[in-house]
Amino acid sequence: MKKIIELKNISKSFDGEKVLDNISLDIYDNEFLTLLGPSGCGKTTTLRIIGGFEQPDEGDVLFMGERINDVPAHKRNVNTVFQRYALFPHLDVYENVAFALRERKVPKDEIDRQVTEMLSLVMLSNFAHRKVTSLSGGQQQRVAIARALIARPKVLLLDEPLGALDLKLRKDMQQELKKIQKATGITFIFVTHDQEEALTMSDTVVVMSDGRIQQIGTPTDVYNEPQNAFVADFIGESNIVDGVMLEDFKVRFSGHTFECVDKGFERGEAVDVVVRPEDVDIVREEDGMLRGVVTSVTFMGVHYEIIVDIGGFKWMIQTTDFVDVDEHIGLSIDPDAIQIMKKSEYSGMFGDYSTYSDEAEELSEIELGELEEFESAEVDYED
Amino acid sequence: MKTKGKPVWGLLGPYALWAAVFIVVPLVFVAYYAFTDNNFTFTLDNLIRFFNDRSQMGDTEVRTYMLIFWRSLKLALISTVICLLLGYPLAYIMSRASDRNQKIMMTMLMIPMWMNFLIRTYAWMTILQDTGLLNGLLSKLGLGSVHIIGTEGAVVIGMVYDYLPYMVLPIYSVMAKLDIRLIEAARDLGCNNYGVLKRVIFPLSMPGVLSGINMVLIPSVSTFYISQKLGNGKFFLIGDAIEGQYVANNLHFAAAMAFILMIILLVMMAFIKKFTNNMAYGGEEI
Numbered sequence: 208m209k210k211i212i213e214l215k216n217i218s219k220s221f222d223g224e225k226v227l228d229n230i231s232l233d234i235y236d237n238e239f240l241t242l243l244g245p246s247g248c249g250k251t252t253t254l255r256i257i258g259g260f261e262q263p264d265e266g267d268v269l270f271m272g273e274r275i276n277d278v279p280a281h282k283r284n285v286n287t288v289f290q291r292y293a294l295f296p297h298l299d300v301y302e303n304v305a306f307a308l309r310e311r312k313v314p315k316d317e318i319d320r321q322v323t324e325m326l327s328l329v330m331l332s333n334f335a336h337r338k339v340t341s342l343s344g345g346q347q348q349r350v351a352i353a354r355a356l357i358a359r360p361k362v363l364l365l366d367e368p369l370g371a372l373d374l375k376l377r378k379d380m381q382q383e384l385k386k387i388q389k390a391t392g393i394t395f396i397f398v399t400h401d402q403e404e405a406l407t408m409s410d411t412v413v414v415m416s417d418g419r420i421q422q423i424g425t426p427t428d429v430y431n432e433p434q435n436a437f438v439a440d441f442i443g444e445s446n447i448v449d450g451v452m453l454e455d456f457k458v459r460f461s462g463h464t465f466e467c468v469d470k471g472f473e474r475g476e477a478v479d480v481v482v483r484p485e486d487v488d489i490v491r492e493e494d495g496m497l498r499g500v501v502t503s504v505t506f507m508g509v510h511y512e513i514i515v516d517i518g519g520f521k522w523m524i525q526t527t528d529f530v531d532v533d534e535h536i537g538l539s540i541d542p543d544a545i546q547i548m549k550k551s552e553y554s555g556m557f558g559d560y561s562t563y564s565d566e567a568e569e570l571s572e573i574e575l576g577e578l579e580e581f582e583s584a585e586v587d588y589e590d
Numbered sequence: 591m592k593t594k595g596k597p598v599w600g601l602l603g604p605y606a607l608w609a610a611v612f613i614v615v616p617l618v619f620v621a622y623y624a625f626t627d628n629n630f631t632f633t634l635d636n637l638i639r640f641f642n643d644r645s646q647m648g649d650t651e652v653r654t655y656m657l658i659f660w661r662s663l664k665l666a667l668i669s670t671v672i673c674l675l676l677g678y679p680l681a682y683i684m685s686r687a688s689d690r691n692q693k694i695m696m697t698m699l700m701i702p703m704w705m706n707f708l709i710r711t712y713a714w715m716t717i718l719q720d721t722g723l724l725n726g727l728l729s730k731l732g733l734g735s736v737h738i739i740g741t742e743g744a745v746v747i748g749m750v751y752d753y754l755p756y757m758v759l760p761i762y763s764v765m766a767k768l769d770i771r772l773i774e775a776a777r778d779l780g781c782n783n784y785g786v787l788k789r790v791i792f793p794l795s796m797p798g799v800l801s802g803i804n805m806v807l808i809p810s811v812s813t814f815y816i817s818q819k820l821g822n823g824k825f826f827l828i829g830d831a832i833e834g835q836y837v838a839n840n841l842h843f844a845a846a847m848a849f850i851l852m853i854i855l856l857v858m859m860a861f862i863k864k865f866t867n868n869m870a871y872g873g874e875e876i
Contacts, residue, residue, distance in 0.1 A: 280777040307779040521792035
């Protein structure tokens with residue numbers, strides 16, 4: 208695979224605050240790459256540096272092997288779908304899409320042909336002469352994509368493009384974006400704070416936090432083999448406990464020695480152990496590798512989410528078996544369900560469900576919606 | 591503040607009274623005087639006089655008040671265009687400056703407005719006089735002297751000076767609100783600085799431009815005093831004519847002229863409004 212963009216040791220500060228700390232990243236032709244992380248992790252800044260809207264303080268940006276640090280945005284073969292679209296309110300749908308071609312002085316009938324083609328790609332053929340302000344969020348989103356794609360970029364940058372859409376529409380657009388990416392063969396660099404979105408759409412996920420890249424990998428890699436507690440916690444649910452590596456393939460935690468599939472650690476090295484809630488089997492108490500008391504049970508539709516107190520540490524377990532609160536149960540964990548991680552600055556910060564209470568469950572849909580809005584609003588201040 | 595379409599009458603009362611006493615009643619009086627003679631019997635003579643009064647100018651006979659009106663309109667249009675040419679770049683520069691510099695520029699723009707209009711006009715007289723500050727400076731620099739005072743140019747300078755802030759402020763307020771992402775989007779799609787200005791900033795600032803034109807053109811058509819002082823009284827404007835008739839106690843004719851001017855301005859505003867609606871986008875104001 209051909210490298211299309213390389214970031215080499217990029218650092219960037221705003222008002223003395225370090226937003227990007229020595230980031231290096233290779234982006235390959237035709238891939239769907241997602242920058243994933245919470246607000247303020249530097250993902251949007253990374254995108255803006257690639258787009259040419261910010262200059263890195265240190266480091267180089269390479270485009271097909273050439274340094275482009277000093278190339279202004281309008282001369283880069285990269286286009287952007289902006290957060291909340293940034294459509295031109297004084298132009299109709301057609302003229303928004305035609306914008307880049309008019310700038311290039313493309314002949315009129317050629318513009319007409321390409322705009323028509325683009326509008327049918329994003330399924331807006333009947334909306335050509337509508338005002339953009341009269342469109343729904345999803346439709347505006349499509350116009351923004353068509354407007355960027357018509358310039359035939361090598362790379363398309365998408366800055367939280369689905370953040371303002373409701374859940375159903377977001378799912379549809381995820382599929383559609385993926386389809387468009389396949390059809391056009393353009394490299395997509397997608398920024399989001401939604402881990403599910405990142406996992407379903409991407410070829411490569413780049414997990415970021417505190418201005419640094421925490422892990423780069425395929426969605427299955429970052430889910431199954433998180434490299435530190437931050438990644439394990441940010442992507443999916445995780446029980447993260449302190450453990451000690453006794454020898455290769457043997458780890459001890461929660462007072463029991465487990466078989467595992469990891470090796471290459473020092474003998475007696477302190478490690479973080481990750482066990483996904485869905486990978487824990489509930490057995491009779493006397494058969495369990497670990498024993499505990501159920502403190503809460505929540506029905507989630509497909510499964511129950513239960514919290515189990517094991518020697519003071521609360522585990523989350525997802526199971527289809529019904530258990531009752533205060534029941535004593537045993538837990539069994541297969542070797543390949545155990546992921547061992549080196550200790551990091553994030554050790555001890557995540558993966559304990561003792562603060563996880565019924566109250567958190569009672570957050571209504573509306574409140575969650577507001578929370579998300581709040582989060583996406585926060586993104587604006589990130590840079 | 592509209593609360594669900596029901597105006598709060600109690601709060602509206604004082605304003606309604608104020609508007610009635612100081613706006614509606616005077617307007618009714620103007621109309622009443624315009625359509626009556628000294629004995630307060632109905633007549634159209636005053637109105638007809640505006641269009642028909644003739645006087646000798648050199649060898650030709652001219653329609654006095656029509657000439658004055660066209661001159662007023664011409665000078666107002668010239669002033670408006672100059673205000674736009676000066677004000678637009680200034681508004682753009684202001685909107686792109688740092689917060690601190692925006693405040694400084696805004697203050698500098700506003701300071702002259704704190705001074706009385708008469709004093710400002712007198713100040714321009716001392717600057718533009720044949721033996722004034724400007725010519726003093728020019729001759730010191732060995733550039734000879736210019737004769738400005740008493741020309742239409744002097745009147746235009748005075749009007750531009752007075753009305754420039756009214757052009758800058760509405761344009762500036764629209765530009766300052768412009769979403770920076772739209773500019774980035776235009777750059778992203780291949781526009782250089784000029785392209786961004788032409789294809790995004792200018793069209794989006796149109797509402798500001800049009801309201802600036804409104805704010806400058808309307809008062810400058812009816813301006814007076816500046817023309818007397820800076821034009822040495824040679825360039826009577828319609829505002830001067832109304833004032834002159836009023837001072838001469840010709841109330842009915844003064845009212846007739848004011849009435850006609852009002853109608854003409856209303857028509858002009860309607861035109862500008864229609865133009866604005868055609869230029870508006872998204873079917874709503876920004």
